[in-house]
Amino acid sequence: MLELRVKDVMVELDKHIIIDSVSARFTEGTVNSVIGVNGAGKTVFVKAIANLLPHQGSISIIDRGRELDRKKIAYVPQMTAINSELTVFEMILLGKVLHLTWRVEKELLREVELLLNRMKLSQLSNKRFSTLSGGQKQMVIMAQSIIAKPKVLLLDEPTSALDLKHQIELLDMSKEYAEENQAICLVIMHDLSLVSRYSDTVVVLHKGTLFKHDLPKHVMEQNLLEQVYGVEVEVTETKKGFKAITPLNVSIR
Numbered sequence: 001m002l003e004l005r006v007k008d009v010m011v012e013l014d015k016h017i018i019i020d021s022v023s024a025r026f027t028e029g030t031v032n033s034v035i036g037v038n039g040a041g042k043t044v045f046v047k048a049i050a051n052l053l054p055h056q057g058s059i060s061i062i063d064r065g066r067e068l069d070r071k072k073i074a075y076v077p078q079m080t081a082i083n084s085e086l087t088v089f090e091m092i093l094l095g096k097v098l099h100l101t102w103r104v105e106k107e108l109l110r111e112v113e114l115l116l117n118r119m120k121l122s123q124l125s126n127k128r129f130s131t132l133s134g135g136q137k138q139m140v141i142m143a144q145s146i147i148a149k150p151k152v153l154l155l156d157e158p159t160s161a162l163d164l165k166h167q168i169e170l171l172d173m174s175k176e177y178a179e180e181n182q183a184i185c186l187v188i189m190h191d192l193s194l195v196s197r198y199s200d201t202v203v204v205l206h207k208g209t210l211f212k213h214d215l216p217k218h219v220m221e222q223n224l225l226e227q228v229y230g231v232e233v234e235v236t237e238t239k240k241g242f243k244a245i246t247p248l249n250v251s252i253r
């Protein structure tokens with residue numbers, strides 16, 4: 001069983017403690033959301049896991065008692081950060097950079113084609129990445145990350161530029177990826193109804209500390225959400241048993 005173990009993680013930036021003593025464990029085949037208000041520390045937390053920021057405490061991926069290299073972690077940044085003149089096909093192939101030599105093997109090209117097909121991106125294959133819409137870019141970056149087969153996939157607000165259908169497609173893809181590859185996905189999201197629908201567990205960060213890490217049904221509770229977000233909310237249950245969260249007013253508390 002693969003496990004991501006985060007223990008007493010602390011991140012200090014510009015002499016401010018941004019993440020304070022956060023511990024959590026995540027198991028294979030799961031999609032886990034990270035939520036909290038703007039500035040709560042979600043991106044910093046996830047970047048620390050990806051080893052992109054200096055931190056204290058320990059972060060390890062354990063696979064059947066053996067510790068894996070943290071290179072097995074992939075971080076997909078928020079959209080705006082990336083641009084390129086490569087084509088969509090080349091961008092996705094770049095995800096296989098560790099397997100590339102001067103002669104690209106046919107199997108690799110086939111793998112890219114299959115993924116393009118599966119993610120309904122085939123028609124964009126020869127287009128330059130820089131000419132794509134924000135949502136299309138998001139899907140291509142997702143494809144580039146998963147073709148590298150990371151054991152831990154960290155997605156920073158992957159649905160922010162996507163329409164409803166593509167949000168569902170991307171999150172379905174994350175779930176399938178985690179299940180088929182015995183991997184772990186951590187996804188920063190703001191849409192609480194999507195969080196409730198797609199997460200196996202939810203991490204709630206509040207002022208840099210771990211407020212709660214639990215099943216969605218224990219997180220999507222009126223009191224907890226009002227306390228964390230400072231907004232009055234109505235929590236209802238859909239026919240399929242998912243929680244739907246409607247913000248009402250800014251709380252006077």
Ligand SMILES: Nc1ncnc2c1ncn2[C@@H]1O[C@H](COP(=O)(O)OP(=O)(O)OP(=O)(O)O)[C@@H](O)[C@H]1O
Pocket residue numbers: 013014018036037038039040041042043044045
């Ligand atoms: N490189 C940095 N140097 C100094 N402070 C930083 C740095 N990066 C982030 N911070 C600070 O850390 C805090 C948390 O930032 P972070 O980006 O993790 O928030 P977030 O929860 O992801 O917010 P959002 O929902 O707005 O994306 C903020 O107060 C931010 O100003």
